[in-house]
Every structure is written in C-alpha cells, then in structure tokens.
Amino acid sequence: MSHDMSTQIQLARRPKGWPVHEDFATVTVEYADPAPGEVRVVNEFVSVDPYMRGRMSDARSYVAPYEIGGVIAGGAIGRVVASAAEQLPVGTVVLHQHGWTDVIQADASKFRAAPEVTGLPNSLRLHMLGMTGLTAYVGLTAIAGLREGDTVFVSGAAGAVGTAVGQIAKLLGAGRVIGSAGTAEKVALLTEKYGYDAAFNYKDGLVRTQLAEAAPAGVDVFFDNVGGDHLEAALASMNRGGRLALCGAIAAYNATERQAGPSNMSKMITESLTMQGFTVGEHWDKAPAFTELMTGWFMDGKIAYDETIVDGIDNTIDAFLAMMQGANTGKMLVRI
C-alpha cells in the first residue's frame, strides 16, 4: 500500500531558552494496512505556531505539555489515501491535530472532513479560515468588545494572527488601527496590504514613544501577541475604559531569565482598564459564525494574506525556529 512510511518529528527533550535541533528527534514509522475504522492521511500542509513553544515546556498550562518521545501535535490538513472507515473515503480532504508528520494513520474520529471551497486554497484552513482567523475574531469581539470607531493597537501585527486582526478590526468598524512589526518590509506591508492606518518598527525606538506618536488620541483596544515592552507601552496609551486582549507573549516564550512586567500596572486602576487573557480553544462555539463571516469576506475579495512556505517535513524544525524569530510574514507553513 502506498505511503506506508511516515516521517515524524518528536520532542526529544524540553528546550531551555531558544529551541535547538537537538531538542527534537526525527523518526520513521511504517504503517500496516489501516485496521477497521482507521484512515491513512498524507498531509498537504503542516502548521508551526508560537503556542507550540509553550507546550514544549512542562509548566502548568491550559494544555498539557508535549510528552518527551511524542510527536509534536498541531494543526495540519491532508487527504485520505487509504481508508477502512466509510465516513472518510479515499480522496477526502481532512483537518486534524496530528502535527509534525508527513503521513499519519489513526482512527477516523481523529480527523474532520474539510470540504474544499472553490477558489480558496486548502492552506487557508490552517490560518485565515481556521484557528488563526478565529483567534483574531474572538480576541476583538468576545474579549475586547470592539466598538465602532475604536482605536486599536496590535503588537506583532505582521504575524499570522496580526494580519488577521487588523483587517477584521476594520471590517467590524474600528476607527484607527495601528500595528507594530520588526522589519521595515513588514511595516510597509501593514499599511499597504493589511489595512493598518499606521505602523512602526519596534526596533526603531521605544515602543512607548512610537505608539504615543501613532495614537495621539490614545488606544481603546490592545490586541497583544508580544507582551513585554509592548504591553507596557499599551498601558501607557490606553484611554479610559480601554480593553486589553492578551493573546500571546512571544517576547517571553524563550526567556531563561525572569522578565520584569509592566511598570505601570496602576494605569489599570486610574483608567478603569480591563485586561483579559484568552486562548482560542475555549471559543470553538464561535467557529461557525466566524467561518461564515470570513468566507463571505474572502469571496468579496476583502481579505489579504501572506504565507511563508517551507517545503518538506524535514524542514519543519527550521520553519518553527524561523517563525519564532519573526522570519515569516503572515502564516508560516510547511508544505509536504
């Protein structure tokens, strides 16, 4: 049977600070024919995401840490090539969470059929039309309570989530939308392609100063992917009654030293601010409404996106490391 060999990337040990290749092990698995109820899937795209760094540590967290010797789980989309489960016949496109592997065979219940949408590439199901887009939507609506005319600041705005946040915010009626990114090219993309009204390079100077200049009337909603000095800067610029949606803190993910927090937490009291952390896993109930809305926006040509694609399962670790260092614009994907 075809595709019976699978290349899989496991966690070999828990990274300290920035992950290195030695923290992972690549293994080959040979599958027998699917047992009754099983399917075999050849992946088309595998996702690498910032949250995965968290699962590589064993800190108490909202999802269990990856097990040492286990495959790095995460989003992927592929096609059924062998099936012993009638609900997922050969040829079906499926979404799943089996992660960093080129071929995966498992019980059919672990895969979800993902009917193709004419004119939209399957890869979108791993970002704008999937978890990434839902994260942006939930953060802006359920968490930050976005209101018509709000000034919105997005940190790490050229990442997968950030490029979704800016566009969704504008489509939902935000006023001024401001983003930060780490290269001049990304900053240009934010205003030229992603609908941001203003953007700055956080390496060009203090975030606090640059944000204050970009948002002279203050910030009503902060969507944070970075933490650290971005959070402190946002607190300094927040308007009374402002809302902070904390989605990611990539600044701290690879830190080995204790990171000092914002020095201006008292702004929470003096400006009656609300800060809420969230993870999209608790908001799947909003997926149907989001998917309908987002598909409509795509059909109307209202959503731009970028993909940074790396080819081959063997390059997954490099793709992950590059993404953590900001090498991607938009969504980082591994194409099998």
Added chain:
Amino acid sequence: MSHDMSTQIQLARRPKGWPVHEDFATVTVEYADPAPGEVRVVNEFVSVDPYMRGRMSDARSYVAPYEIGGVIAGGAIGRVVASAAEQLPVGTVVLHQHGWTDVIQADASKFRAAPEVTGLPNSLRLHMLGMTGLTAYVGLTAIAGLREGDTVFVSGAAGAVGTAVGQIAKLLGAGRVIGSAGTAEKVALLTEKYGYDAAFNYKDGLVRTQLAEAAPAGVDVFFDNVGGDHLEAALASMNRGGRLALCGAIAAYNATERQAGPSNMSKMITESLTMQGFTVGEHWDKAPAFTELMTGWFMDGKIAYDETIVDGIDNTIDAFLAMMQGANTGKMLVRI
C-alpha cells in the same frame, strides 16, 4: 456667630515620594454670615484615604489632581451650625467632600443630608456604610463576579477596604477567604474578628510562598489593595478563569523609582484570567442597593469594624502619613 473661624489644610507643593509636613500648609479662614443658600458645617469626622496620595501628584488620572493652594478635598461628616438654606436647617447631619477642615461654609448643594441611623455611629458613613464599604462590594460583585464557594485573596486586608472585603465576601457566599497584613496583631485580627479563614504577615516571607501555602487549591478572586509583589503572587496562584479586581496599589503610591511589574503576566493567557481596575466613583448607581444590604447586616450584628481615631484637625497630616505607612487597623479617621 459661632464657629466663624476655620482651620484648613492645603496642598503647598506636590510631594516627591513619601509626603512630608512641608508639602502642606495650614491656614485660618474667617467666614462672614452665610449668604442666602449657604450653610456652615462643623465637621465631626474627616477621612484620610490612600487615594488622596494620587491626587497630590499631577499625573493624568481619573480625578483631577489637587490644586496647589487648594484645600485637600475628601469625605467628611458634620452638622449644620448656621443655615441660610431651608433644605438644610441647623442640626442636620451632612456628608460632604470638603475634606481637611474643621469648619466649612459653602452652598447647600455641596452637602448631602445623612439621616442618622439609630444605634450606628455617624463615623460609619465614612467607611463601612459609605465609600469604603461600597468599594469592597463593587469590587467583589460588579468587578470580580464573586461566585458561591470562590476562594478569595485580599491584599492589605486589615485596612479599611480590606476589613470590609473579607466580611462581605463571606456574607455573599465565598468559600475560603485569605488576607495579608503587615503586623502580627493585624494578622490575628483578620482571622479572629474579620472572618478570614487564613491570614499571613507579608513581612514574614515571600508573599508568593505564603499565599501558595494558605491557598493550596488556588485562588479564584483576588481583591488587590497593594499591587507589587502581592499582584505577582496572586497571578502565580490564580485558578483557571480567575478574576482580579485591582482597587489600590499602595506599594507604588510613594515610589520615586520605576517599579517593575509582575514577571508572570503570561499567566493571564495560560489561565484565561480577567483583570479589571476600578474606582468606586464610577459605581455610585450601586450605592442604594449596597446601603440597604449593609445596614441590614449591621442591624443583624454581622459586621465588625475598627476605627483608628486621631483627634484634632491639626493632626490630620500625621494621620494621613500614619495611614500610608499602615499604622491603622480598619478605618483611619480624624475626629474634630
């Protein structure tokens, strides 16, 4: 006419760090007979509160800074001794915000009649039955969304607000209630008098360690009067979906150096926490419901309280400084 001389304490300059006597000026004002519409009030009690330190600085904040050369405004209760306003005849007990003065004469609209409640001293209107109690109630209910059985941690629990928070939390159905204070005497009072299930002295060791021991099953609601290491400790102990009501940050009020914030802000995301700062001034609409509830609890003998009383308007500055340094148990008041 009697009581025509008034002693008033003004802000002479903005304090740097801990306030000193030289930051204030005591002046004597002689009043003419009340003009039509005016009343003259002799204060019985004058309040000194932590928030006043904030108004002495000129930082942008939720209330305007005190003006240099202006009287320190704040809560007080007194009795009308001369009246040219029929709605407030001589003898009426009134609440007002004229602050640090023994006698005050002004338009009747600046005073609010405060009918005496049989058996309850007037001073309670400046704390448990007034702004202090309302602050505790609003923080627990509207801000933290207290639920039956929640474990609650209160920092600075032996202060005016803290002694109210512990008792109200228990009366509203909280499970375990834990408090911190800065002396062994205060710690004892928390469990013996104020209904706390556990308490510790934050000077005895790391707040983080002591809180983890006192709350082995974690914290659901944090009511913060202190900030700093208390906030960091609370973040470390918060259960998933926990709520943090930030009421005060006395640890930072007199700081002249930049204070590092919590090093564990990422807990906001990993545990889906909500943190909200508030000031009671935005929640006066809840005062009638609170007053009815609290008066009932008092009548049923369910509320304990302490007052630390300093006599004489000339000792107001010392009372304020002592309160900032934690010399009070319960409410610090100046009796005229």
